[in-house]
Amino acid sequence: MLATERRVSASTHNQALSALLFLYREVLAIDLPWLEGINRPAQTKRIPSVLTKEEVVGLLAQMDGQASLIAHLLYGTGMRLMEGMQLRIKDVDFDRRVIIVREAKGSKDRVVMLPQSLMAPMRLQMQAARAQWEADRLAQRGGVEVPHALEIKYPRVGYTWGWFWMFPSPTFSIDPRSGVERRHHLYEDRIQRALKKAVTLAGIVKPVSVHTLHHSVATHLLQSGTDIRTVQELLGHSDVSTTMIYTHVLKMAAGQTASLLDSIANGMGMSALG
Numbered sequence: 001m002l003a004t005e006r007r008v009s010a011s012t013h014n015q016a017l018s019a020l021l022f023l024y025r026e027v028l029a030i031d032l033p034w035l036e037g038i039n040r041p042a043q044t045k046r047i048p049s050v051l052t053k054e055e056v057v058g059l060l061a062q063m064d065g066q067a068s069l070i071a072h073l074l075y076g077t078g079m080r081l082m083e084g085m086q087l088r089i090k091d092v093d094f095d096r097r098v099i100i101v102r103e104a105k106g107s108k109d110r111v112v113m114l115p116q117s118l119m120a121p122m123r124l125q126m127q128a129a130r131a132q133w134e135a136d137r138l139a140q141r142g143g144v145e146v147p148h149a150l151e152i153k154y155p156r157v158g159y160t161w162g163w164f165w166m167f168p169s170p171t172f173s174i175d176p177r178s179g180v181e182r183r184h185h186l187y188e189d190r191i192q193r194a195l196k197k198a199v200t201l202a203g204i205v206k207p208v209s210v211h212t213l214h215h216s217v218a219t220h221l222l223q224s225g226t227d228i229r230t231v232q233e234l235l236g237h238s239d240v241s242t243t244m245i246y247t248h249v250l251k252m253a254a255g256q257t258a259s260l261l262d263s264i265a266n267g268m269g270m271s272a273l274g
Helices: 002-006 010-027 053-061 065-077 081-085 116-138 188-201 210-223 228-235 240-253 260-268
Strands: 098-101 110-113 168-174 181-185
Touching: 002 010, 053 065, 053 188, 053 210, 065 081, 065 110, 065 116, 065 188, 065 210, 081 188, 110 228, 116 168, 188 210, 210 228, 210 240, 228 240
Parallel strands: none
Antiparallel strands: 098 110, 168 181
């Protein structure tokens, strides 16, 4: 039904099949051998949408405020959206000009550069976050969420300055798991909406999302001659084959593969088509 009637994507199809397999095997403990025979659809391989450097400049110029700083940070470091949103005060090192990305994709930590051009704006953002943290402490409001049940071992760790969000939400929310009212980090849909508006204002017709900045960073770094292994580590790709996708984008963009039509165009008088 999913494949023939609703025509869902391969990833949605695979997810539904995995859910059914888990239900019958692990929950109901029913063995259905015929279910194993259902073929999984092949994943469609797509070339990522990438902005030129000029398009990135035009896009960022149409953004302002906190959304602008976050967009600059994502492009300047190669971080993914949620990695930027979940950034903690303790993980921004101004002295060494680095940012520690904690438990990124694949549950791995990595180090990215802190762009020199963002040092001053990030210090101002930290000052704003500090004012928010101090106001919360004064009001005796709940701290922030910390990972791996750290609060069990250190009950007050979520109230400390180092664990506070670099980009805190302006409002409190209820944690659905604990029922505790606390300050979350800034919600990602704010940045997504701001970027979508900026894309229109910049006159960009390509499909663009926040993750397009991630793709663009990879392409531009390789374009500038950065070693592919360095790019792999910087962007947090577990397999270099993921990073290799961007080399294909570069080859086509650089015109390394010439069209046969160009070799015969002069003889055919194709220039008259213009």
